[in-house]
Amino acid sequence: MTDLDTRPDKRPANPLAGPYGHPFHPIAVTIPIGAWIASFVFDIIGLIVADPTPYAVGSRVLIGIGLVGSLVAIVLGIFDYLRIPDRTRSSSTATIHMGLNFVVCGAYLFQLFLRTSTDDIPIAGVIFSAVSLLTLSASGWLGGKLAYRYGVRVAHESKQAEGFVTRRSRR
Amino acid sequence: MVDTAPLTRAKYPRSLIAGPYGHPFHAIAIILPIGAWVSASVFDVIAVTSPDAAVFALGARILIAIGLLGAVVAAVLGLIDWSSIPRDTPARATGLTHMILNFIAMAVFAGSLALRVEEEAVPTLAMVASFAGLALLSVSGWLGGKLAHTFGVRVATETTQAEGLEPLP
Numbered sequence: 001m002t003d004l005d006t007r008p009d010k011r012p013a014n015p016l017a018g019p020y021g022h023p024f025h026p027i028a029v030t031i032p033i034g035a036w037i038a039s040f041v042f043d044i045i046g047l048i049v050a051d052p053t054p055y056a057v058g059s060r061v062l063i064g065i066g067l068v069g070s071l072v073a074i075v076l077g078i079f080d081y082l083r084i085p086d087r088t089r090s091s092s093t094a095t096i097h098m099g100l101n102f103v104v105c106g107a108y109l110f111q112l113f114l115r116t117s118t119d120d121i122p123i124a125g126v127i128f129s130a131v132s133l134l135t136l137s138a139s140g141w142l143g144g145k146l147a148y149r150y151g152v153r154v155a156h157e158s159k160q161a162e163g164f165v166t167r168r169s170r171r
Numbered sequence: 172m173v174d175t176a177p178l179t180r181a182k183y184p185r186s187l188i189a190g191p192y193g194h195p196f197h198a199i200a201i202i203l204p205i206g207a208w209v210s211a212s213v214f215d216v217i218a219v220t221s222p223d224a225a226v227f228a229l230g231a232r233i234l235i236a237i238g239l240l241g242a243v244v245a246a247v248l249g250l251i252d253w254s255s256i257p258r259d260t261p262a263r264a265t266g267l268t269h270m271i272l273n274f275i276a277m278a279v280f281a282g283s284l285a286l287r288v289e290e291e292a293v294p295t296l297a298m299v300a301s302f303a304g305l306a307l308l309s310v311s312g313w314l315g316g317k318l319a320h321t322f323g324v325r326v327a328t329e330t331t332q333a334e335g336l337e338p339l340p
Contacts, residue, residue, distance in 0.1 A: 021321030034206010058230035065210050090335035149193030149327045150335030154320050157329050163262035163322030164177040
């Protein structure tokens with residue numbers, strides 16, 4: 001197959017990475033990002049309300065859910081990374097994307113140790129979360145660039161065309 | 172001869188609100204509702220298995236509400252991208268099914284929230300409703316992934332994509 005040579009990054013490394021045209025990495029990232037944003041919302045609510053306990057507990061559990069989800073996302077991301085040709089803009093973008101994400105995961109793991117009390121929201125934790133979310137925005141932007149601009153794990157246009165066959169041309 | 176014009180049209184944003192070319196904002200916006208609703212169901216399961224039910228019942232209610240707010244933003248952005256897919260195409264039909272399933276899922280989560288009148292525990296029906304919402308979301312999300320990653324909606328053209336494979340200096 002000729003296009004396997006020119007665009008290996010469009011095809012999955014293995015079945016775990018999701019079928020051609022259906023990468024699993026973009027699905028997996030919704031859990032850590034969504035849970036960590038929600039954790040920050042819980043922090044803000046906890047800082048405002050009279051009884052922060054349920055929000056302190058909830059925020060910590062959300063950080064934990066995010067960490068578990070990020071492990072899955074990391075493995076799936078590495079599979080897709082392996083298919084990108086070396087020494088290209090795409091591969092350097094992916095390397096930065098991965099490096100930033102490792103830093104964010106490390107910061108959230110560290111935060112679990114900051115958040116041992118269930119009675120209040122530690123300010124240091126809130127600051128860590130804010131900085132982590134900003135970093136995640138940057139790495140997420142690069143992840144979006146890999147998929148939507150560089151077309152990593154997006155089907156070839158010859159395949160995409162199946163979605164745009166008009167009734168007129170089908171006749 | 173293959174007409175590539177309809178395919179190309181779906182690759183460009185209809186409005187800058189939908190994000191620049193090669194950077195659709197809908198794909199970002201869907202992250203919060205999905206992550207918040209999955210987390211809400213995790214909280215439900217913890218609530219029914221732990222002695223601290225009230226804490227997690229409250230958390231689940233907040234998470235469903237966060238998801239609903241996020242879903243409204245995602246729906247607006249999704250509608251903009253859908254409107255640039257040419258009519259009478261499989262991609263347009265896939266987008267319509269994706270949208271209808273998501274509207275049903277939003278209604279199901281709103282219903283799940285409305286059922287949670289009890290402060291101290293998670294009503295079984297509400298928990299089941301959330302699971303049903305997640306099942307709908309899996310199907311609609313699969314169709315959304317198909318639109319982006321198989322049909323290439325809002326994905327840059329292969330000519331633009333070639334930038335990514337330029338060797339580094």
